Amino acid sequence: MINLNKEKASKKITALKEKIRKHEYKYFVLDDPSISDAEFDQLMQELIKLESEFPDLITEDSPTQRVGGAVLDEFKKVKHSTKMLSLDNAFNKEDLIEFDQRVQKNLKGEDYQYVVEHKIDGLSAVMRYNNGTFELGATRGNGEVGEDISNNMKTIRSLPLKIEEKAEMQLRGEIYLAKSEFKRLNKQRLENDESPFANPRNAAAGSVRQLDSKIAAERSLSILIYDLISHSKREFKTHLEVFAYLKKQGFKINWYQAASNIESVIEICQDWHQKREKLDFEIDGLVIKINDLALRKKLGNTARSPRWAIAYKFPAQQKTTKIKDIEISLGRTGALTPTAILDPVELAGSTVSRATLHNEDEIKRKDIKIGDIVLVQKAGDVIPEVVKVITEKRDGSEKEFEMPKNCPVCGGEVIRPEGEAVSRCTNISCPAQRKESILHFVSRNAMNIDGVGPALIEQLLANNLIEDYADLYFLKQSHLKDLERMGEKSSENVIKAIEASKKREFFRVLYALGIRHVGIGAARILAENFNSIDELKSAKIDDLKNISEIGPVIADSIVNFFQERHNIDLLSRLKQAGIRLKNKASQENENFLDQLKFVFTGSLNDFTRSEIKDLVENAGGRAVSSVSSKTDYLVIGDNPGSKYDKAQSLGIEILNESEFKEMIKKKRSS
Structure with a gap:
């Protein structure tokens, strides 16, 4: 190999890359390998040796670049060229018929056909190819702005890094973890004394958000393509035509089946209720789309979803199990939430051992007792809940549950305010409330502080390094690096993430404050109506209620928040730390590229x-x-x-x- 000159090496590398790409396609896309793993590894090793000999011949689309290695400080934001809309849901036959009737009404006599696809329970992603080479991969994010996960997506062996046609195009697909790979990963994690992943979707989402792409490479992610957003050289008439083209270019496309009418769609949906279990990946429903792309344009979109597609969601899976105990958890507002501790049961792709019981009234309404045999399901295939008690299986050993009179964490008095279903701890210094409040503050929709999770917050509170979320901004690296799992690099990254959060938009800061009843939507509306925290603080209840989307409950909660001395102190320290407590001031010439x-x-x-x-x-x-x-x-x-x-x-x-x-x-x- 050392006798090769650069020209011969270049030709050899090109030939090896092409050969490896073909075998990757056969193995990871067609599931039909034509050589053994050992032979494939031999080809890869030959390419690695050649590229190490001639490093200037390494290209971004080389199969050797899939192994990961890039370590990022944070993910860059990516603004999508086309908004990624959500789909409306159908839960039964009647919903599908209503959808079809809306399509008929809007198309007024046009002939149309449907395409039915798997609704994969994974993570949506956008891919961009430039001149036929993979250039960018991004998460869906909020539909308008996502995160650049290109390095992690390069590790997905079923995603081609180079395609035959030298075109610019954007696609959408679903990143997922196969059930078999999920089991392998969890077995490995348990052997390493690590917590197992809750389900394949969480494992996939966690993998693509690893700052170290080597970790993503170890997790054997897959991707199925389901949409072509744009193409610089071609125009297509139908969705089926798009799929045929993408398949020819080497992409692993989503399963699909054409359907001439809504009755055929319903048959396909019913058929997949049971067949879903045979797949090696999780699906939580089917997606129904109009095949003709011109008719899609004619149907258009609503503000949040296309009129030409709908997601049929499978009925929730149900299993019976036993309630071993009922525990109380505390939220950031002091709310006491009863949680059923269950005999573990496999449900919709994961092991369920806990289920929320919501509140005391819900327990009484369903007549739930400790020791009961109950029917459980995942609401929307996500949140475990108790559906009902199997009363005929009671044997008299069951125990009534009573809401505690004192907080199980701090011992403070528990009260249930008049007109509310939720009992609350009255001690605002309760450690559990403080922890949950800080967790909310650092969450992605709020201040989005990477690296500050439950384990670190517990250590910070236990070591008296912080008392509330404002204290995060006065931490130094020296405070962190001696904590468990906090070395030099990790502590440096946490401090950087905290510093970066000072630039978050005003509405996110409002949401992060944890004002009761103020969700992310209400926070946006408040930021549109009040230019700063001081303006909001001065607002009267009537001022707030005059905003159409802000009702009396939210208005009362906001006014009460600003009357508590503790909250005023928090805001003072956030201001001192340099947090943006007002909308970004409009600057002169800010729009100097006006609509160009x-x-x-x-x-x-x-x-x-x-x-x-x-x-x-x-x-x-x-x-x-x-x-x-x-x-x-x-x-x-x-x-x-x-x-x-x-x-x-x-x-x-x-x-x-x-x-x-x-x-x-x-x-x-x-």
Whole structure:
């Protein structure tokens, strides 16, 4: 191998990469390997040795780049070119018929066909290919902005890093963990004294959000493609045509079946009720879509979901088990929630040993006793709940449950406010309340502080390093690095994450404060109506109730929050720490790219694709995926591809990176 010159090495590497890609496709996409694992490993080792000899010949699409190794400090945000909508749900035959009637009404006599697909219980992702090479993978996020998980997605062997057609396109798919792989992982974790994953979906979601891509590589994730968002060179008439094309390009596509009418759709849905158990991955339903893409455009979308598709959800699986005990857990507002401790039972892909009982009234309504044999299910295949007691199996040994008069954590008095179903601990210094309050504050929809989880919070409280969430901002690395599982790097990352959270939007800060009844939606509305925390603090109940989405319960809760001295102290310390307690002030020339449309193509040197798009959109411009007569600028990097030719033919102004940066500089200062 050392006798090869660079030219011969390049040809050998190209041939090896092509051979390995074909075998990966046969093994991971077709499930039909044509060589043994040992022979495949031999090919990989040969490629690894050649690339180590000639490192400048290593490319991003090489199969050797799937093994992981990149370690990130945090995931970059990615703004989706097209909003990822949610699907409306159907739970029975009648819902499907109603959906079909709406389609008929809107299409007014048009002929149409359905395509039925598996609704995989995994993690939605967007993929972008540039010139036929995998360029970006991102999570769904909130539908508009996701996280860049490209390094972790490269480890998915069923996802091609390079395809035959040198086109630019965006796709959607579902990342999942096979049931067999889930069992292998949990067995390994138990052997290593680690907590097992709750279910395959949680394991998959946790894997793609690992900052170290080597961990994702070890978990053997898979992906099934279910949609093509855009393509720079082709137009398609039907969804089935799209699937045929993607299959030819080497993608592992979702299972599908065509259906000529809604009666056929219903038969397919009923057929899969039992067959789902035979699959090596979890599905929680089926997705029904209109096949004709032109008719999809005609049907359009609502604000949150397409009118041309619906998700049929399987009925919840139910099993019987025994309630061994009823425990009390405390929330951040002091709410006492009874939880049934169950004999473990396999249910919808995971082992269930706990189920929420909601409150004292729910226990009485269902006549639940300790020792009862009960029917349990997962509500929406997610949250375990007790459906009913099997009273005929009682033998007299069952015990009545009574809500405690004192908090089981701090001993404080427990009261049940008039008109409420929930009992609460009255001690605002209760350790359990403090822990839950901090957990809420650092959660993803709130301040999104990576690395600060239940175990670390417990240690911080136990060592008197913090008393509440405001104290997080006064921690130093020296406070953390001697804690359990907190070395030099981990403690440094936590401090960085805490510092980064100071820039969170005002509405997220409002949500993070933990004001009772103020969810993320209400927080957004409040931030739209009040420019700062001081304005909100000064608001009267009538001012709040005059906002259509804010009712009297939320209004009372907000006013009460600002009357507590402890909360005023919290806000004072958050302000001192530099948290954004007001909407971002409008700056002069903030929208200096007002509605200008930019297209980006080729490999950029100074920006990632998401960074340059964020720059444009934060300045009021628009980043679009394809060149048209309405495009204002095409920004090119290396190997720009077909968009460059199209822009030239249309007379679109073309900029390289240096020219783009100079233009931004001038427009910002003008």
